Amino acid sequence: MIALENINCINCKGRSQSIFEGLNNEELKLLESIKNRFSIKKGESLFTEGVFPKGLYCLNEGKIKLSQIGFDGKEQIVHLAHDGDILGYRALFGEDQYSCSAMSIEHSKVCFIPKSQFYDFVKNNAKLLMKIANLLSEELKQAERKITITAQQPVKDRVAQCLLVLIKNYGYEKDNSTINIVVKRQEIAGLSGTTRETATRILYQLKSNKIIDLIQKKIKILDINKLKEIANNL
Numbered sequence: 001m002i003a004l005e006n007i008n009c010i011n012c013k014g015r016s017q018s019i020f021e022g023l024n025n026e027e028l029k030l031l032e033s034i035k036n037r038f039s040i041k042k043g044e045s046l047f048t049e050g051v052f053p054k055g056l057y058c059l060n061e062g063k064i065k066l067s068q069i070g071f072d073g074k075e076q077i078v079h080l081a082h083d084g085d086i087l088g089y090r091a092l093f094g095e096d097q098y099s100c101s102a103m104s105i106e107h108s109k110v111c112f113i114p115k116s117q118f119y120d121f122v123k124n125n126a127k128l129l130m131k132i133a134n135l136l137s138e139e140l141k142q143a144e145r146k147i148t149i150t151a152q153q154p155v156k157d158r159v160a161q162c163l164l165v166l167i168k169n170y171g172y173e174k175d176n177s178t179i180n181i182v183v184k185r186q187e188i189a190g191l192s193g194t195t196r197e198t199a200t201r202i203l204y205q206l207k208s209n210k211i212i213d214l215i216q217k218k219i220k221i222l223d224i225n226k227l228k229e230i231a232n233n234l
Contacts (some may be wrong), residue, residue, distance in 0.1 A: 001044070002040075004038055004201070005037070008032060010029075011029050012060060013083065014083035017082070017084030017085075018085070018168075019131040021060055021133060023128070027125070031121065035058075035112060039107065040107075040108050042107055043103065043105075043227050044103065046103065048101045049069065051097060052098075053098060055113050055114040055118060056088060056118045057086065058086050058087070059084065059087065059109075060111050063104070063185065064078065064081040064085075064087065064102050064103065064105065065081070067101055067190065069101075075186070077187055077190030078100055079100075080166070080183075082175070086170065087102055091120070092115060093132070114143060155194045156202050157207075159188065159190040159194070159199055160228075162188055162229060163219065163221070163231075164231050167179055167221070173218075178217045178219070178220045184217075185199055185203070186199075203219075206227075211223045211226045211227055211230075
């Protein structure tokens with residue numbers, strides 16, 4: 001990790017997508033005074049499953065994966081974070097160990113707020129506490145939906161849904177068709193609840209049907225409507 005100069009929270013490009021979006025200028029200046037900002041390289045760990053949190057992380061810029069190690073020793077990706085996401089907040093508020101590990105999948109910039117200072121910051125801010133509660137509720141709904149999808153939806157549909165989630169979170173490159181993230185086949189498999197071999201086979205099926213194209217480590221969307229049709233077949 002490399003320490004960086006703090007940026008003005010008012011001008012943070014990820015703030016519009018974060019729980020801090022509704023803070024006024026005075027609150028943002030206070031937030032800026034209690035946080036630190038640093039960069040992490042691709043493949044570098046932010047925090048590790050089973051460790052107690054020392055504060056709250058907020059992804060300023062970049063891409064970070066959250067994953068767990070299953071009973072079989074294999075990695076299971078539970079979330080791919082994007083600009084503005086807060087990380088590790090459930091363990092922080094639950095005063096529990098991290099239930100997953102966080103690792104950068106590209107060079108990223110992260111802000112960190114120490115535990116005691118973040119507690120002091122939120123305890124008198126009802127709006128912020130409500131946003132955190134809403135975020136918890138939304139994550140619970142998504143987890144419940146993922147269980148239903150994994151149990152009932154064919155794996156091809158789940159892979160298509162995974163690609164749509166990547167588009168939603170990271171958007172496209174300048175060509176407006178290539179998903180703006182380098183994602184490994186194993187990571188797509190983890191997000192889709194299947195094996196790497198199955199995920200790879202389905203990706204090539206989608207390619208042969210001219211729904212996507214696979215260009216080195218990138219995925220180009222050729223027929224978004226067909227992809228949505230497959231993903232919504234639940």
